[in-house]
Amino acid sequence: MEFRKTTLDNGLTVIGEVNPAAQSAAIGFFVRTGARDETAEINGVSHFLEHMLFKGSDRLSALEVNEAFDRTGAKFNAFTSEENTVYYAAVLPRFLPEVTELWTELLRPALRQSDFDLEKNVILEEIAMYKDTPHFDVMDKCRALHFGLHPCGASVLGTNESITGLTAEAMRMYFNMRYSPDNIVAACCGNLDFDAICRLIEKRCGGWTATEARRALSYYGGTGQKEREERANLVREHICLMSAGVSMQDERRFAMSLLAAIVGDDTGSRYFWELVDPAIAETAVMQAESMDGVGAMYSFIRCGPRDAQRVYEIVGRIFEDVAANGVTEAELEAARNKVLSALTIKSEQPMGRLVSLGFNWVYGREYRSVADDVAAVRKVTVDDVNALIGEFDLRKFTRYAIGPAGEAAGD
Numbered sequence: 065m066e067f068r069k070t071t072l073d074n075g076l077t078v079i080g081e082v083n084p085a086a087q088s089a090a091i092g093f094f095v096r097t098g099a100r101d102e103t104a105e106i107n108g109v110s111h112f113l114e115h116m117l118f119k120g121s122d123r124l125s126a127l128e129v130n131e132a133f134d135r136t137g138a139k140f141n142a143f144t145s146e147e148n149t150v151y152y153a154a155v156l157p158r159f160l161p162e163v164t165e166l167w168t169e170l171l172r173p174a175l176r177q178s179d180f181d182l183e184k185n186v187i188l189e190e191i192a193m194y195k196d197t198p199h200f201d202v203m204d205k206c207r208a209l210h211f212g213l214h215p216c217g218a219s220v221l222g223t224n225e226s227i228t229g230l231t232a233e234a235m236r237m238y239f240n241m242r243y244s245p246d247n248i249v250a251a252c253c254g255n256l257d258f259d260a261i262c263r264l265i266e267k268r269c270g271g272w273t274a275t276e277a278r279r280a281l282s283y284y285g286g287t288g289q290k291e292r293e294e295r296a297n298l299v300r301e302h303i304c305l306m307s308a309g310v311s312m313q314d315e316r317r318f319a320m321s322l323l324a325a326i327v328g329d330d331t332g333s334r335y336f337w338e339l340v341d342p343a344i345a346e347t348a349v350m351q352a353e354s355m356d357g358v359g360a361m362y363s364f365i366r367c368g369p370r371d372a373q374r375v376y377e378i379v380g381r382i383f384e385d386v387a388a389n390g391v392t393e394a395e396l397e398a399a400r401n402k403v404l405s406a407l408t409i410k411s412e413q414p415m416g417r418l419v420s421l422g423f424n425w426v427y428g429r430e431y432r433s434v435a436d437d438v439a440a441v442r443k444v445t446v447d448d449v450n451a452l453i454g455e456f457d458l459r460k461f462t463r464y465a466i467g468p469a470g471e472a473a474g475d
Contacts, residue, residue, distance in 0.1 A: 067431045068258040074274045075246025078262050079425050081253040081417065081433075089160040089254035090414040091261070092152035093167055094422040096249075097242035099146045099222075100215035100356075101279055106230055108222015109238050111144040112187055116235070117151065117170045118142075119179040124169060126179070138163050139415070146216055147356055148426065154414040157255040161264055164252075168268035171248075175239065180232040188228070191221050198295075198302040198466050203364060206304035206464035209291060214284040216358060245269060247277035251422035254414055281357030283311070286462050294469040300346075301369045301467035305379070308456050309352055309359030312427035317354040318440045319448045320361070320456075324352040325399035326391050326449075327382065327458070328363055332398060334382050335363070344371055344378065356427060361458065369467045383458040390450035403441055408434065 068080040098110050119126045133140050133153070140153035140163065151170070153163040194200045204219055211217030222230075252261055285308040310316045328335040328350020335348035345367040353360050367375050410416035411434045424432045 065433070067433075069431075070262050072245065072266055072270050074270065074272055075244070076248050076250065076265070076269055076272070077425070078250045078252075078265055079421065079431070080251070080256065080258040080261065081421050081431075082256060082258050083254055086157075086254040086414075088154055088414045089157045089252065089256045090152065090154040090418040091160060091164050091167065091250070091252045092150055092418045092422050093171060094249040094251060094426050095149045095151075095243055096147070096247045096277070096279065096426055098144055098148050099218040099220045101147075101242060102218060102238070104218075105226065106234050106238060107218055107226040108187065108220070109230060109235055110149055110242075111220050111222065112183065112227065112230065113235060113239060113243075114142050114144045114149050114151075115183050115186065116175055116179060117173045119176065119183065120174055121169050121172060122174050129166070129170065132166050133163065136163055144220055146218065146220060148423075150419070150422065152415065152418060154418070160252070160254075160256050161260065164250075164261055164264055165268060168265060171243065171269075172272075173239075175232060175236055177232050180235065184227060184230070187221070188224060191224060191227065194221060198298060198300075199364065199366070202302040202304045202464055202466045203362070205291075205293070205466075206306050206362070206462060207360075209289050209464050210286045210306040210360065210462035211284060212287045214282065214358075215280070216284070216355060241275050242277050244275040244277045245272040246274040249422060249425050251418055251425065253417050253421055279356065283358050284308075286360075286460070288460055288462055290463040292465040292467065295466060296469045298466065298468045301367050301372045301375075301465060303363075303365040303367070303372065303375065303463065303465045305363040305365075305461045305463050307361045307458050307461040309361045310354060310452070310456070311357050311359050312354040312423070313357065314354070314359070315440070316448070316452055317352070317359070318437075319444045319452050320352040320354065320359065321403055322396060322399045322441070322444055323391070323449050323452060324350045324361060325402050326395045327386065329399065329402060332402075334386075335365075335379075338378050338382060339365065339367075339375060345375055348375075361456070372465070372467070380459075383461075386453055386458060390453060391446060393446055396444070396446050396449060400441060400444070404438060407437055407441065 136159035138153040339345040339348040347366040350363040
């Protein structure tokens, strides 16, 4: 495989991992914008914009957009997070230029008032749908509680109030600032002609004007607050815990992912043996999330409301033991094998490799091969994980729970 990179005069960066032996190719446009870049008044606009791009450009209607992708057999979509909006497609190699050109067309959308008015109702329905999904809702609310006034606490979907009050003109202003070429990375991987893709992107995007989009970065350790919300229509307790972690710019993120697997993988972890296997909780998992300049460890646990207090006591004991005694070599080795399996299997899928390629450049301005990430995971030691535990204390967590009204649900 060969890594290639070029930057247009307006700042748009094109990167590629060329693999002539691959049977597929993928392209993604990584726009460094998300919920953390919004104000409260326009919260949710990044996700709303993602929807609007599929409504078409001045040249293409929404129907024509779908027909164009359909002709190529592309596996295409987009997603918005707290920090990024990503548009991607995986295709047979011969269709890569066509879908690349299509994305460059859509990245300068029409943003028609009629489409905006229609899609606003779709977004409001999506917000309502996720409020009816306790797993999602408890994570979203715990994140907001944990980060407080820090921008990483903003909801990706926005609120009923912010979306209802959003105007098409405010969206256009946000688009003009954040969808700047110097805030976009075009990443491609697989069996492709990198020079030809660069020429195409230069032709289509070289005239875009840069606005020098910025993002303020700051570390935050969390509020440590604890709240519970009651809902009459629930029968299970949904619990989220969140504590501080390392950023995407910190090499210790690999140690953090191993710690999360040791404590909360869905099989064989401490959570599994002490909560799930004895049927005290039906689900108990921990994940590590590294972001721009900040990070978090978060757990999701679902149990009966009358078991919540017992769950809190067991989690407390797990965290106390981790803090006092650290992790063992056996735990680290098992976690390492799980993380490496997930990493390598993901890398064999075009989208898995594309996302890794793109985000490594967005966050670190570096190319990392699969071998680089494998080596980084392999070199993590027990001392590395235990040092991380000493700095990022799992016991100092924020907690949000959603459960049935009138049930005993712990302190």
